[in-house]
Amino acid sequence: MKYPNAYIGKWHQMALRTGLILRRNLLTATVVMFVAGTGAFLILQDSLQVTNSYPRIAHAGGQVGSATYTNSIEALDQSYSAGFRMFEIDFSWTSDQQLVCLHDWEDSFERSFGLQTRGAVTLRQFEELVRQRSLYNKCTLVSFMDWFAAHPDTTLVTDIKDKNLDALSLISGSYPQYVSRIIPQVYQPEEAAFVKSLGFQNIIWTLYRYPGNNAAVLDMVRSMGVYAVTMDTVRAARGLPLDLDAMGVATYVHTINDYADTLYYKSRGVNEIYTDSLSPAREQALLEAGEVFLTDSELFKQDQLKQLEFTRRLEIFAEKTTVHYSLDKDFILDSIFTNQVTMNDFQSGILQITATGNDPYLSFPRLSNPQLALELHIQIQTPAYTWLQVFYTTQQQASFTEELKVDAELMRGSNEIVLSIHDESPITRLRLDPGTLPGEYAIQSFEIRSD
Structure with a gap:
């Protein structure tokens, strides 16, 4: 095309x-x-x-048969045979504060054992359930480490959703010889320093x-x-x-x-x-x-x-022949009302701005010839992933509202989009909200057209 x-x-x-x-x-x-x-x-x-x-990374130890999320010895063995050497394993706390290889005590527990539980069971009860009701030999921390020791070329990636730092402290204290082969997952940035202090290198x-x-x-x-x-x-x-x-x-x-x-x-x-x-x-x-x-x-x-x-x-x-506004030809600083925006530079048709808050916008002059349908061409450079919004007013609705807007998803860097606006009442004004984040923006094109 x-x-x-x-x-x-x-x-x-x-x-x-x-x-x-x-x-x-x-x-x-x-x-x-x-x-x-x-x-x-x-x-x-x-x-x-x-x-x-x-x-x-083999997720939850990998698939065995048609089953996923088993966190089982069979899954580990099958994935190892298939060439995997890095394994993510889910760990959950038992009621007596031991770690077993289970995603959660709700859906995963029921899927594994065909039973529902009101909460965590003891380690002994878990092991009994594995023997009696599970198709697969689901790990405990101890049995996983036995497998881990027998496969010295493997790496463990932990996924511990409850009391992650306590669990990692237990693992590093109980199995210091394997710390260099374990990559803990952390969920919040503030966890990183403590986890590294336990000796985990990655x-x-x-x-x-x-x-x-x-x-x-x-x-x-x-x-x-x-x-x-x-x-x-x-x-x-x-x-x-x-x-x-x-x-x-x-x-x-x-x-x-x-x-x-x-x-x-x-x-x-x-x-x-x-x-x-x-x-x-x-x-x-x-x-x-x-x-x-x-x-x-x-x-x-x-x-x-x-x-x-x-x-x-x-x-x-x-194909639209009537140009109602073009940034490179019609831009006049005093004609634009802004919010949380610092105008930095306007050269070669490019408007450089700094958004100083989370609600920056530029309100453009009233259209001299209101239309029922408009096409907008926008080129913009953004500091991060965000959403652009264009609000509009009509002859029936003179104020900008959430009901009268179009939007577009923007990636970090350069973006080019075309938006259409249609209304039963002639469109009179437009307001460009370039993003929802503070930072540096560059608007290379903002042009409004109609038939």
Whole structure:
């Protein structure tokens, strides 16, 4: 599909010309083109063998048969045979303060034993349940460490949701000889220093309990000295892995069970994955045989559809003939009302601003010719993942309200978007809220058009 070049902004053109993302850790590096602000990729070629420096992690010990979350000796053995050497294990406290390999005492307990419990049971009761009611030999801390000792080339990644620091203190005190082979997961930044004081050389910061946004993650991780940061697929899709990679911080995403999706997340900057079943050796064989590609990923296909939709929207904007406002031609400082915004510079049609709070906005002059439908083309550079909003007023509603707005998801860095506004009453004014975070923003284009 041909782009309307006269209206594709310079940031979009630069992405098309030079936006290659080539991850140094890919098993087979697919050279892809990332289109700024759209979350989409265009394939150029599949080539270049590269060494992966981060091991894949078997989630909850890995899958055994069709079962996941077993945290069992059978799962460990099967995953080890498949080539895994790093294992995430869930630990929970029994009622007599011992650690057993169980995700939780609610759903996981019922799934494992076919029973419900009102709370934790004793270690002895747990072991009896494993013998009598479990298909698999679920570990205790003691039995896991026996297996760990017999497999000296393995690494343990802990997942301890309750009293994590107490559990890690118990493990380091009871098994000091294995501390160098254990990578604890921490859930909040303030846990890192204490965990390191226990002698653990590496830690993983897992984000599923951390309430802060991506900007806060980037700020906090600087002083934590982590082995890696683990995140869910939502954060991974919002640009955090590439931002962390720029800081030299490795990333994992959980839980991925499709080989093509693994390639997709690696193309988004992720180093490796937590998985139930995706053997690294099997993946390498599939790649070498040409049987798995990034383009097989449903996530990739969704991105391609988004790219096609963005191209269509850009073409629609280019076809609009009436320009109501253009930043590079119509900007007059005194005509814009701002909130929590410091105007820094305006050169070559680019407005540099500093947002001093969480509710920055720029309210533009009243439109001289109100319309029922408007198309907006916006190019903006943002300090972190955030949301842009455009509020509008009409002849019937003279004040800005939450009901009259459109919004768009923005990644850290350069973004290009096209928004449509329609209303039954003519639209009279627009207000641009560039993000919800303090920091430096650069608005390269803000243009309003209609038929």
